[in-house]
Structure formats: structure tokens, C-alpha cells
Amino acid sequence: MSLNSVSPDFMAALGADLPEGALRPADPRYLHEPRGQWTGQQTMVALPRSAGEVAAIVRHASRHAVGLLPYGGGTGLVGGQVAPAGAVPLIVSLERMTAVRAVYPDENVLIAEAGVILADIQAAAEEAGRLFPLSLAAEGSARIGGNLATNAGGTGVLRYGNARDLCLGLEAVLPDGQIWHGLKRLRKDNTGYDLRHLLIGAEGTLGIITAASLKLSPRPAAMGTGLFVVQSPRAALSLLSLARDQLGDMVSAFELMHAQGYAFLAEKLPDVRQPFDSPPEWSVLVQLGLARGMVPQDALEALFVAAADAGLVSDGLIAQNEGQSRDFWAIREQIPEANRKIGSISSHDISLPLGALPEFIEQARQQIAQVGAFRINCFGHVGDGNLHYNVFPAPGASRADHEGDRERIKRVVHDLVHRMDGSVSAEHGIGRLKVDDLERYGDPAKLSAMRAIKAALDPKGIMNPGAILRAP
């Protein structure tokens, strides 16, 4: 079934069921996405204030067979939030649903509407003496509905899991316009199929999340940050293993960085303080979240000594105060910005079984060298097996020189990931960017089940048409 574009008739019918001001022409900000790969078609945006209003929008869209584009903070990196072609959809922005409906500190639960900005949820949790551990670069503008729709990852996954692991329940509008009232605050609830986990990660293709019941955690009594120089990615993994043997899940982040990242920082962001005289080829940022009575510097010192005895680390810095900790984190957090300023030919959000990571890094380097001369910045959440693997022109060359290599590099990286049982989208999702990759690398049985589910729940295909699955 083909969809209709947003039309004056449709808008008039919809407008009659919504309060004044709920419909507007879409500002340019709704039509652009962070990587600048696509531009959305000019359209209208709906700004509902309640699940009931979202339901009215969905019912009208279903009746008129008009596509809906759910919109959170607009920070997604795979084009899930823009419709550059095809029938023109209505954008549904959740930005007016920004209430934290309730906080239950003793239950470690917070209930937020879909439009609450991630950083505001972190702040509300902190105010209640708790931690909402989802943490990622875009947290100042990303909204929780989008974080859940894309099953966002970030730096806290090692210890606390992905967005889906932090969600106890959802309120959502399904494609038939029914509101699912699923805002449970329960840790155990085995009453039928887990619709929550189906909507999480579905990128708005099976319904629109309007609110979520979120899992909070106790705040660690103390935090510690160390920056250790490791011999190799393999040594980094051994260090992780050692750290978890010593500290269990008090290891809360474990981020790998390559010398290329330090070099890009020095070149493009010279204000970021460089902690080493010369950038180590491989280094790891370790963060600990400790129980009461434990001293971060002691725990990191003990880890360093054991790692040095095992020949895993050759140098290391342990933050002595919050300022130093922030400096260490700034390095990791500014690498993506430095990358952007250099300008990558091709960037990849991949994951691998932990044990396969060192071999992947070596093989990918060799295979890319066969394509040509490039700089590689490979970094990321190595504790989760998640690498951001970005390929840049050699010094003196430009992106434009390598337009023709982009596809080939992508194929080299993704083929290798696939052969090693990895994922071609670790934390960003499929969106529109990776629809082809999903078709190429996805398990056929899973793909046919996904298509059957999509057709069953959204028979007219109005929900984020063209994202994840090609519109039929």
C-alpha cells in the first residue's frame, strides 16, 4: 500500500482534533540531521502535549494513509528522523511532552515523558540522590523517547546496560491509534509478550513512545578515573578482565583510544589538555564507581600494579581530583569533534565479540591499506566490544579525493565485522543509512519475522516509513 503526502485536507481534518498551535510548518531544524547526509522534504510538524493527542494524530494518519516521522532531539546518526524522498510524512515532535511525571527514589524509578532531554533526566535522578546511568555525547539535546526508540548506548553500558536495560515500562501509541498504558514500575512482570522490548530499538516504526518508566541506580559512593597506556588492544582486553576480577561491576567505563585520536585533538582542538608528552599508541580510560569505604586512587593503583606485573601496562595516570578526571574524560569526549573537523571518509559504529576485537583491528588495518593510504581512528566502548572505526584521508589528501573509496571501505569493514560475528550497527541503529546493510547482513529468518511483525502491527506502513525496513 502506498502512502499519501501530507495534504491540506489531511491537515484540516487533523487540526480540527488538536488544540491551536499544535500544527506548524516544519522549521529547517527538523529537516536536517547531524551528519548532513540527508535533507528532509518540507512538511508540517505536529507538537502534541499528551498521549491522547498523539493518538489523535495516529488515527488521522491511519485514516488518510499519511506517514508519520516521530521526532525526538534530532540527534540520531543514521537518518531515522528525516524523510528525504517518497510521500511526504508529518513530523511528530515530542518536544512539548517534557514532564518528569514522578520520581520514586526508594523504588529507584523515574517516570518521564518522551520529550524530556536526557540530561534533565540525569539531573532529576541526581536531585533524588540516584543515578540515571545512560550517558552519551548528545545528552544535552537528545530526548529520552528517541534514546529508547533507538536503544541508545554510550559510555555506561559496560556497567548498566543499554537504554533498553534501563526501561521498566512504556506508554506508547500503537499504529492503530490505541494507547498502550504500560508504565509499570515492576522488576518482574511475566504477563505475555514483551511489547516494551519490541518498541525499544524499533526506531518509531511500530509505534510512538510517549512516556517511560526508567530504572535508576544508587549513586556510587566514590568515582575514580585512570588513563592507562596499554601495549595493544589485546592487552586492553586482558586489563579489562583483570579489572573485573578485582572490582567486579564497579568498573563502570572502559574506553579504548588510539594515538590517532590524540593527534587529531592536538591538530584541531589544541585547548584540550594532552596528558602524555607523546601520545601512546593505545590507551584506555578506566572509570570506577565504588562502594562506600573504598578509595578510588587505591583501587586504581592496585589495578595498575597488578596490570604492570602482568606486563599489560607501561604507563598510567590516576586522577587525583575531579578536575583531572574531567580532563581525562575531555580527551575521550572530544575525539568525535576532532574527527568531525578532520572529516572522515567513512565512519562505522560496529561491535564484535570481545575476543575477536584485536584480530579485527589488525585485519581491518591491513585490508584498508590495500585500498589506499588512509589514517584510521579506532576508539570507543571497548568494554562492550563497541568500536567507532573511522577512516580519514592521509595527510595532505582530502575527502573529495576519496569519494570513490567510500563504498569500498565500508564494504571491507562491514564484511569483516559480519565474518567475525559482529554487528554493523552497535548503538546507532539502522535508520535509513543502514537499510541496505541490514538486508545484506541480517539473518533471513529474523528479517522475515520483522517484516511480518511490521505488517501485522502497522498494516498501512504509516510509522516512520522507510526506516529499518524498506517500505514495501
Added chain:
Amino acid sequence: MSLNSVSPDFMAALGADLPEGALRPADPRYLHEPRGQWTGQQTMVALPRSAGEVAAIVRHASRHAVGLLPYGGGTGLVGGQVAPAGAVPLIVSLERMTAVRAVYPDENVLIAEAGVILADIQAAAEEAGRLFPLSLAAEGSARIGGNLATNAGGTGVLRYGNARDLCLGLEAVLPDGQIWHGLKRLRKDNTGYDLRHLLIGAEGTLGIITAASLKLSPRPAAMGTGLFVVQSPRAALSLLSLARDQLGDMVSAFELMHAQGYAFLAEKLPDVRQPFDSPPEWSVLVQLGLARGMVPQDALEALFVAAADAGLVSDGLIAQNEGQSRDFWAIREQIPEANRKIGSISSHDISLPLGALPEFIEQARQQIAQVGAFRINCFGHVGDGNLHYNVFPAPGASRADHEGDRERIKRVVHDLVHRMDGSVSAEHGIGRLKVDDLERYGDPAKLSAMRAIKAALDPKGIMNPGAILRAP
């Protein structure tokens, strides 16, 4: 569409595609379930040795429109594994698929076939220096495929989550006979709808799990067990909050017990050592799993002192060695057996928002007292909000005296749970026992989505027909 019973023609066709010995008449053990509420109809059992053989079974069942009853350890408590009426299905027992296919200690991953007994997985993890934290009473006979199909809970949920939280990937045969090869070892993989979480908890109604990639954890460096007397369920929750403030997620179990449980133990299992001279009205079993360098007795002592200062605890015992720890656990673990020997009128596996638990316990007691004179044993995984709430005849009375009260008690308990935003099936699932309850209490939008998913993935309704959803 109505199903056909297992017939000689069907068995002959199926037999031609399976090795000798893979089909047998069902022994009585396949036709009974632990609570003795149902008896399955006499039928045949298929004993596949591979996903390929399961797929052949599914394809034949689909072609002949014969129902399939997936069978793990047979320990389910809601009748998901028996078909007492309707077209006679074929039982598919995974008991011959018992290989631990691989263990990756450095990745904290173990891959097991669906028929591996839970205790054997725990043992394999331990042998690799790791922990597989799913732990429940039936672990000596329950099989991991069933644990996942029912999203089993148990005593480790507070710290480690339900079965679904311990699964990284699945291999499963879908209702169309396709094998989904989804045994990923990844912590992050955002490539489309999460079929894994859809099959987990679906109780075999959407496919048959044949193997799973499971998440292991570091073994805590030291374990500690305390048995604390609390004033009330509310004090128990405050104690939990205090414990998590002090120890974060090193609190690995938190089990509430009522005096009634101790009394039943004294009456029916006098060999179980009673730790207190007179049973406390409310007590809590606290288990800690500690990081290196921490002393369990010191941590529990510090917790007790702080709790006593806050007026939460009046007495307490701290296990000084493994034997004492086992004794404390024996009390908790033998309560269900003592209950069974007393004979409950009505037993409930419910969960509530943590904050609502004290009020639920009080209101349920009052409302049940209005039905008649009963003994209530309320105990369980209070850290997860999960109570096993069992109602027994008054001393001198028998179950038979109360046959007429069973439905009324159940309605009182479940209505109250529902009103307080709880769940009428916290960890056991729906099976056949709670199909009515799901229809009564389930969210209508969720139920219609569930029915649409079932019809889309299993249009002939061959997968565990009548479980969770009434056969159409």
C-alpha cells in the same frame, strides 16, 4: 483455524524425516506438572538432537496443522507444558540437546543448547571461574530453554536481572520452520527488532528456542549472608534502601519471610534448623556478593548497626561460615516445600511497585479475613517487589473445606494487585493457568498487539496452542 490431533499419518510423515528413536509415545512424566492441576492427553514425544531436526518437526506440524508443545524440564508452575484438552499436540522435548557449545571466559559468555539443565550451566560457568547467576528452586531439573521461554526469575534477580537480562542471543526455530541463527555474543547490537526479547517470555508460542548465548558475570570475591529481624515489611524496604546505599549492587539477594513460614517448617520439616528461639513475625535474608578486599561479616555488621540505629531491625544473625549460610538459606528454600505439605488453597506469584508492598500486605490480609479464617504465608523476593502470597486453611480445617473460596480469594488478591499497578504473574508466566487473568487484567492495546503478532508469526496457531493466548 482449528488444529488436527497427532495422527498415524502425521507421525509416519514426520518419522521419515527424523533419525530412528527420535519419536516415542509420551511417558507419564511428560503429561504431569508439578502442581497436579492438569494431566496432559496421551500423545507422542519428539526428541530432536539439533535445530535442523526441530525445524523438520515444525515444518511437518505446519503442513499438517498439528500443534507442538515445547518441553524443557517440565518444572513450570502455570501449565505451559501440558495440553489437557483440545486437539492432541506433539510434545517436542529438548532433552537431547544438552551441549554446552562454547565457553568464553574472557568475554563472560557461554553458549548452551536449550536442553542443558540450569544447574549444569551454573557448574560450567563456575568451572570457567565465572558465575551464571540465574538461580531458582527447580535448577536441578529445569532446562535453560524453558527458563528463557518463561523468563524465569528466582533469587538473583535483584542483582543480575531475570532470565531475559542474562541472554545475549538465541538460536530458535520460528513457526514457519526457518531457523533463526541469532547466537550473538555482543553487548550492543542495534540491527532491527529485538526478536530475542520477543521469544523470551513467549512460553513457546512464537517459536522453539534451540540454543542461547548467555551472559556470565565475575564471581564475587566473597559472599556474606545475614538474617535480620525487621519490624514490618516497610522496615524491610527501608533496610533494602539502606543496604543499597551502603553496598550498591553488592546486595545480591533480599528475601522476606513471615513467621508463618517458620511455623510451617517446624510443623512439616522439623529437620530444618530454626535459627531463632521464637520465629520473628518478619525477617529478611540478605545476601551480599562482595568485591575483593571486603569482609562479609564486617559489611553485614556495619549494615546491622546502621539499621539498628535507624530502628529498622531488632535482632540479627550473621553467618560466620558457609555452613551457617547454608542453614539460613535452607529456611528460605524449604518454605515452598513446607507450604506444599500443608496444602495451600490458593497461591499467587505477584509483584508490586516496591513502595506499594506494605500497603498491599496489610490490605490483602484484611480483605482475606473478610472471606473467612485463613493462614497466610507471604514471602519471597521482596527486593524485586515479588511476593509469593499463599493462603492456607486455618488450623484444623482442610483444603476441601474451602474449595468454594478459592476463586474468591484469587479475585481478592489479583484485583488488589491490579489496582496497585502490580502484576498477577511476576515470574512464573501465564501458561494455561492465567489465560483468564491476562484477559481480565491485561492492557487492551497490548493484548491486541500480542494477538496480531501471534497471528503474523504463527498463522496456523501450531506453537503451544492455548498457552498465553486463548486459541482462536
